[in-house]
Amino acid sequence: MIKTSFSIPRVSEQARQYVNAVLDFGFHNGSSPGISARLEREFAAKFGRKFGILHANGTGTMQSALMAAGVGVGDEVIVPAYTVFMTASVALYVNAVPIFADVDPETWTISVEDVRRKITPRTKAIIPVSICGLSPDLDPIMELAREHDLVVIEDNAQCFLGYYKGRVVGSIGQFASFSFQGSKHMTCGDGGILICDNEELATRARKAAVLGFSTLSGKPGDTVVPQELRCHPTFQRHTDLGYNYRLPEIAAAVALGEFERLEELVQMRQAAAACLAEALLDCDWIVPQKTPEGYVHSYFTYAVRMLRKDVDWAEFRRQFVKLGGDGFYGAYLPVYREPVFPKLSDQVKKYPKRYPHYAGILPDYREVSCPVWDSIQPYVMQLKTNSFDLEVAEQQAEILAKTISLFS
Ligand SMILES: Cc1ncc(COP(=O)(O)O)c(C=O)c1O
Numbered sequence: 001m002i003k004t005s006f007s008i009p010r011v012s013e014q015a016r017q018y019v020n021a022v023l024d025f026g027f028h029n030g031s032s033p034g035i036s037a038r039l040e041r042e043f044a045a046k047f048g049r050k051f052g053i054l055h056a057n058g059t060g061t062m063q064s065a066l067m068a069a070g071v072g073v074g075d076e077v078i079v080p081a082y083t084v085f086m087t088a089s090v091a092l093y094v095n096a097v098p099i100f101a102d103v104d105p106e107t108w109t110i111s112v113e114d115v116r117r118k119i120t121p122r123t124k125a126i127i128p129v130s131i132c133g134l135s136p137d138l139d140p141i142m143e144l145a146r147e148h149d150l151v152v153i154e155d156n157a158q159c160f161l162g163y164y165k166g167r168v169v170g171s172i173g174q175f176a177s178f179s180f181q182g183s184k185h186m187t188c189g190d191g192g193i194l195i196c197d198n199e200e201l202a203t204r205a206r207k208a209a210v211l212g213f214s215t216l217s218g219k220p221g222d223t224v225v226p227q228e229l230r231c232h233p234t235f236q237r238h239t240d241l242g243y244n245y246r247l248p249e250i251a252a253a254v255a256l257g258e259f260e261r262l263e264e265l266v267q268m269r270q271a272a273a274a275c276l277a278e279a280l281l282d283c284d285w286i287v288p289q290k291t292p293e294g295y296v297h298s299y300f301t302y303a304v305r306m307l308r309k310d311v312d313w314a315e316f317r318r319q320f321v322k323l324g325g326d327g328f329y330g331a332y333l334p335v336y337r338e339p340v341f342p343k344l345s346d347q348v349k350k351y352p353k354r355y356p357h358y359a360g361i362l363p364d365y366r367e368v369s370c371p372v373w374d375s376i377q378p379y380v381m382q383l384k385t386n387s388f389d390l391e392v393a394e395q396q397a398e399i400l401a402k403t404i405s406l407f408s
Helices: 013-025 035-046 060-068 085-093 112-118 138-148 199-209 249-259 262-279 313-322 340-350 371-379 390-406
Strands: 051-055 076-080 097-101 123-126 151-155 175-179 192-196 286-288 301-306 380-384
Touching: 013 035, 013 249, 035 051, 035 192, 035 249, 051 060, 051 199, 060 085, 060 151, 060 175, 060 192, 060 199, 076 085, 085 097, 097 112, 112 138, 123 138, 138 151, 192 199, 249 262, 262 301, 262 390, 301 371, 313 380, 313 390, 371 380, 380 390
Parallel strands: 076 097, 076 123, 123 151, 151 175
Antiparallel strands: 051 192, 175 192, 286 301, 301 380
């Protein structure tokens, strides 16, 4: 891991300049300074893809991908137990059924064996997640997908410029989704992008994201119907059902500026992770997420697991914060344990006629369990890597070492 000295601003000078360019241009219905188009073109190219479709967030991106792939009523979408709610909620948004696969005990990314077990004739898609910034084992997942004719949507909200066996993460599934939400490697507050290679899928995803306007395509910045068509009183605008997930040009301006320093932003996180790793060298009861040979971790967070059951997670955090540590997060609840899921199962059982597409097929999420992740999740600490300054990162690592010594 790299650990060269750095101190970088939260928002780049370039982002400010692009924002000014948008403000100078003003806001018009149908013309823009072309910043969104440029970001779509350049982002897609960086990940070796033909099309990039900006979205208002990295949830809509996955919903559009599912819609573009024709995933809908009664279909099943396999997602990992260790992810955020949104990886699974997008399946519900298209009236499909999220099915949870367990994780690998060391990398905590989706378990290929469990995906294989969970495939049924109803399965239509898999959403493997680069959790904490680490790629899942994508080759066997793609192989399974080919065998069963499934679409693979990489959820890389937490992974920018990670690598999997020599390939940049985001270049492998039929689609890859990224988020520009405030905590992410590159951010414009909120935003996201979906990338892919297939022109037809890109066009359908664009229409899903931009109100189903008839003329739109996956081409860079193609989000507006030409005026000569749209002015006409007989023009049929909406040929498909689409949502409004457009990213404002002003947000795209910030995102373009941040994209242009993406390497630096990723290296900053990797350097912070290297500092934290050093602090753990002499500790045998805190183990990091395993990065397999041939993978490059992009360290959205430096996630570790406490092995000692006599150390209370909350007490460890309290001591860390007391010493000046930047409060880390635990891992999110296994998604199926979020109350919304059993609530939906209950609703479907109670009112099957209101949920004909789920009646008899939606699992009772209360009974879902992924034993590997269920046993690890309570002991995970997601340590922060967004230090923006090497000195701050080193200080945090020292505080971690001191906190460990309090419990040793
Ligand atoms: C793994 C993962 N997937 C999806 C999302 C959704 O992204 P957004 O918040 O931009 O909708 C996030 C982040 O918030 C995430 O961490």
